[in-house]
Amino acid sequence: MEEEGQRAAVSWDNSTLAPVDRLRSDRAESPTPGLVEGTEPGAGQKSAMFVHAQSFEDLTGETEEEAQTDAELDKSEGESAEDLKVLVSEKAIEDQCNSISTESRSKEEDVSSEAWRSHRKHVFVLSEAGKPIYTRYGTEEALSSTMGVMMALVSFVEAEKNIIRSIHADGCKVVFLTKSPLVLVGVSRTCQSDKELLRELQYIYYQIVSLLTLTQLNHIFQHKQNYDLRRLLAGSEYLTDNLLHRLDRDPGLLLSAVTCLPLASSARDVVSSSLQAAKAKNLVFSILLAGDRLVTLVRKKEQFLHHIDLHLVFNLVGSSSSFREGEGWTPICLPKFNTAGFFHAHISYLEPASELCLILVSTDREDFFNMSDCKQRFLERLSKRSAYQALKEALKSPTYTVAQVGIPELRHFLYKSKSSGLYTSPEFPIMYQSDEEQERLMGLYQDLHSCLHHPSRPLRSFYRCSEAENLFAWVTSGFELYLCFSPLATKALAVSAVNKLLKWIRKEEDRLFILSPLTY
Amino acid sequence: MGENLPRVPGAQLHSSHSPIRTLRAKMVLLGSSGVGKSSLALRFVKDEFKSASPTVGCAYLTRVVHLSDVTLRFEIWDTAGQEKYHSITPLYYRGAHVALVVYDISKRETFARAQMWLNELQKQYIQGSTVMWLIGNKTDLNQERQVSVQEGRALASDKGLLFTETSALSGNQTTELLLALAHRVYEGVGAQQGGLSEWSVTAQAELHHRERFNPVASCCKVGP
Structure with missing residues (x-):
């Protein structure tokens, strides 16, 4: 780490020493398609920022994550248990005010209409009891019998000790993903493969987990099988809606990768080292975004962020205007890191009208002022450097032709x-x-x-x-x-x-x- | 709107007095989803209105109010009304000097929810340590009103709190409310020994810088 910091400083002080020269020594000038992983253009020089970043199969395989959940796990588990107690004690309150509507969704659409049927891609989420949790189009209430049928299909095949994966009929693909306690169903008229559709359902599953944690989901459904999860997801449907929109549009979600704001490496190194300097005990990740582009990411040693988790963060920040006014502080589960517990994210824009959004991820829910202080230290440090100007300049041309x-x-x-x-x-x-x-x-x-x-x-x-x-x-x-x-x-x-x-x-x-x- | 809130450029102008102290006052906004907590907070902080997306977790904003003999720095915790965040809200109302319980006058169920918030708060608080205020928001939707002024007032007096109806959209009564809150909290809580902690004076210059550029961001360390 020390060494990395120094190198960044060096390339800053002698900015005439173009980083390209440094690279040429150990990198092939003309890469051939046969070149091995780690030497291709764009390969990081030290370690990768992400966990198993190369693998698209990450999404369909579920093997890796256990390894990196260490000490934090116990702690966050303790915390979520605490949260759950509160949650359970609220049950009494819940019943009093069941009338609280899930209103304000502009999704009023007749589910028997041809227009509803002809949407290119439907996504449904239901509980194992067959209760509707989410639909992309229309309202969940109107679809309770449809979802009942879906659950019946899943259970029917399960009864035979088998798993239903997909149904292909009439130009339509119906894909099932069972992630206890949830069942996700995608109905698509696109020519995407089952695997691609499953990948998208996985994303939706992780979106829900990131709001509630898997521990809480399991806890809720163990206590009350026919719990209406929409109560807890109320007001967050727009996150799922936006994620589905991104899945249709954002190459990053397709490639399991993220894209960066084009920025001279000398400037980026200064931004990164300023962020690196603004550290705190419980700070795990510092992420600087410019819209949907990554400016830099600094992480705790040995802790990696998965690109799915990063995309969920992108989605959260991009979907909500609530971080514009003031500093946001929210629990967030990064499901590829740890499905059991919450991190706590300090989310704020560097300047009121700026595109630059800083996300500081801490393990401690009482850490707001520490994170706020980290942000201030980062800003103070950065604004003294000309790199900040370069960064603002780069924002004007976030892409190239x-x-x-x-x-x-x-x-x-x-x-x-x-x-x-x-x-x-x-x-x-x-x-x-x-x-x-x-x-x-x-x-x-x-x-x-x-x-x-x-x-x-x-x-x-x-x-x-x-x-x-x-x-x-x-x-x-x-x-x-x-x-x-x-x-x-x-x-x-x-x-x-x-x-x-x-x-x-x-x-x-x-x-x-x-x-x-x-x-x- | 701003003329109601005298903006004193700095303590040094009051050279005839001893320097004006800046006290920190923690304010928390509670209530159902969509009743306008964030919009009220934005009125308090910038006197603006923007239609907002649902708050995620909690938003932290600050607003400095200058009274004749003291400056109050409101540290506003604008909580999310969504139920999934309910379990973390005690973090924010714990130790608050001002608790605003907000409902939407055009939605009866938010009024019921406000009563629950009040019950929850009253379990936590000893009278006098916190200024609690019941707020019926969205008077701009008077035609669709479902909760009458009398009902709101009755609930407030029943619980021994203050009551105001506001409109964050039009700005009706919001500035008055903030000023009234400032007076209340200073007279009520601030007068008590150790009621309000002092805010570091050395950061004053920086505060003014922020007030011009970004009244929202803040860097406040715990403790003096």
């Missing part, structure tokens, strides 16, 4: 460095400006992604000509690349573009990626 890459016929691309869990992508060109077109392009990427990650026949590369564009996807042990060309492009051009693009990314990597993540 594909023209800068200089590859003819290339319209758009996604590039993910597997070892760092970061991806980069230019802004959408003019023909993909509308919402429909962006979602269509994302749909094409999702298709390619499904093919590359097919559970039984994964592909290494894939070229596809369609009416409006030609697409090329390539996955190696180091990176994943998705390219969108105009219909005039040829396969040969696409293949040669890969090398050119990788060279460009290598040249720009210290601006587009976080190469030297810090720990406290």
